Amino acid sequence: MLRLLIILIFFSNSTFAQGQFKLNGEVQNPTERKILITLYRDWVGDEEEYEIKLNDKNQFSFSTNLNHLAYIDFYYADQGFHYWIIEPNDEISIKFNPTNFWESLFFSGNGHEKWHYYTHHRSNFEENRDWEKEAGMLNKAPQQQYFDFLDNEQDVQIAFLEKANNLSEDFIQARKADIIGAIQNYKVNFLSNAKFANLTEEQVNSHLKITELPDSVQANSLEYGNMYQNLMDLFIAKSAFRKKKDLTETEEINLVKSSYNRLLFSFQLIERTIAFKLKNMIEAENITPKIQALVDDFLETATNRDFKNYISKKVNFSKTLTKGSPAKAFKLKDIDGKEVSLKDFLGKTVYLDFWASWCGPCIYDMKFMDAIKAKFQDEIVFIQISLDNETEWRESVKMYDIKGINLRVDENSSVTKNYGVTGIPAYFLIDKKGTFAVSQVSDPSKEEGQELIKQIEEVLSRK
Template identity: 25%
Template sequence: MKHLIHTLAAAALLASACQPAPAPTTVHLQGQLVDMGTTDVPMRYDGAASLVGDSRDIILHTDAEGRFDTVLTLTEPTYYSISRNTLYLTPGDDLTLRITQDNRQAEFTGQGASVNTYMKGRLFPKGGSFLEGGSNLRPDFAGTKALVDSLAAVRRAQLDTLTGATDAFKRLEGARITADVANSFLSYPSYAAMRGYLQMTPESLDSVYATLKPDLVPLLRTLTDDELLDVAVVRDVLGSLATPYTPALEAIAGEVTLSPRARELYAAAGQVNRLRHRVDEAQLQAARAFADSLTHTDFADELRAKLDQAARLLKGQPAIDFSFTDTEGKAHRLSDFRGKVLYLDFWATWCGPCIQESPHFEKLATRFKDADVVFIPISTDTGREVWLSYLKAHDKQLPQYNSTDEALRTGWSIHYIPRFVLIDRDFNIADAYAPRPSQPEAEEALQGLLGN
């Protein structure tokens, strides 16, 4: 009997030893985030559903020098972004990093370092991918295409020889390269017009896109698998097919079949985009009904979160408080100005339309200088020194403020600038999407809030 017990115990131990280890469900991240403008740094979820909402974003809490050490729950490989840096995190990663706002300066060590070092070379869709903001443009498309194809070949060779990368990662990043090529071709007409190589007219655009069609269609057809929607530039180029803005693009879109998931994604993103420009009860009701019709729960969940956010911006809702600092570094809160009519100007030093509105904002402030209203310009620059340097070179009459408070994004839904907001004397929202100061409606709105 004793021999049988020992045998059973040994068999149990052997069976236990043969069991596969449970799959990891966490990622350990530590290191330093430099010049982020805040100690609470957002790490943005960058998968497909990020086109609809941001509920999966993570805030990394750092010390005064940007250092942090945290463990994240993660059950599958996921793209995130910190400033201009794109990360690919896999359960089980143990990564030490040093990141600045320049992705080329990023440093990685530890488990997961090789793929994230590779990601430093990720191109930016808004810069035309391989066109690099137009710097790689050639006078004709044939020359531009030859350069783009050669740069893509270099990038593919880097990916093919990358060690420590899974087949799944290489498939996603291979699709990114293909989408970057397609994006370069799609961006060619606008950059060529900027350089004077062609005229920016509907006819000339259609002519160029018609010429590009044989090159574009085969590329785009390889990008329609649903899992590739987790790659940002894939979403960008397929999005141009979901809402084509020229007949030639419409003809290209007609030869590329988007999946039901992709079509639902772009339709949900369209609902969110409308919410970012105006909010009223009728719009919210229509968007709620649309969210209820969605078959993909990740998109529906993100849209509902955006609906909740938008509802807080309706006229009459309490103003959402947030913090900002003046040029001396003194901290303020919006609620410090409670009791007066407030007109907020959200802007940044790099925003051309913002700069154009600034003189109108100051002129309007002069016109209302004896009224019970406070004009508050708030820079959203993440680099405080850049903001201060700009102010030294540009004389301003109004007190100037800077904010990197996450409440601007999560509360006020500041996803584009310039953006203007009106708040009444009771610290309630009068208009979360107020007229620009260059518009006559701005003065009319202020007079209405003052009871004039």
């Protein structure tokens, strides 16, 4: 599926220095001509993806301004690394041979020591012994034995970090938070088992081995934030179990707010989590009155300017996709090479489906669309926009016998951005005036398509 983009905005009151991050390198015996970089500035906003071309000397360079530490993915072909911390004023040079990527890696320049640390950590805890595999094997052991293993592993990895040379204090603290978050998250998942349903939030917290970390470090850390979000989801599930009903959006947000405990979970971390939840709510439902009320409260009380700006922009963009707003124009070629424009169908009702062959829910929903298409074939224009590559698209349209108009775009095209497609399937219903007919289209599989049929009939009945 299109990656749900889980994403970071670091806090404006962070103590981290501002500066430029620079990365340059050389590929020995290259097998292709590009480097792929993904930059995560924060865990609420949007990740940044870059494709860097090699020059005629097989070299590349990349630079960007950073206000604080961030995370980076680096990939060449199918080799690379994921979620490594970078800092302002780093100027790192990298050399490697793709035929023996890890063995040939060589780093130099300001800040390169942290990348040496990552390679040594990988060697010790993934190659020489796979600690995650060991944890998986102990998952069925008695709880105390399992938790003792995790706590000891945390101590060992932190000790390994603290023995590394020439690492900044900011990096050490952030990396320590990542280690704690990643390992304690195993406990959170373990305690999510149904047999622990009656444990209170205090009892769950008592099992976590968390040392005191600076507020901004908690909020900026990838793994610490993931652990906390999973913990909040566990508490939400427990609350729903006790109440025998799903929590409302307001109840979920209030539960997150109530978890504030400076030694364990800072206010900045809570703001990050609330902003992330609001983002997901807006993407899933667009902007509803209930969500708008939660957003208004967040914008009034939050202290993080970056989060506030991002959520405000998210709301404003969502309003462009709500009922009555004009649908975004596009012009694409269909499977036969004919140019198709949304404007071609002004005066007709259009059903728009963003999908891909690798998206299980997309394919499942299509099973219910055949009957809907047959029912409304004379009244609705059905357009499917695939995110597959050219070959997979053509093969899938034929394999699944997808009727209607079939178009294709890249995942990061202007069309997906204009329609706010951050995950698929994504559906839109456009009326004869060229405006969005409803704010949220029902999934075709819901009630075996009956709810979607009612939506379409209501739209068609409008004058």
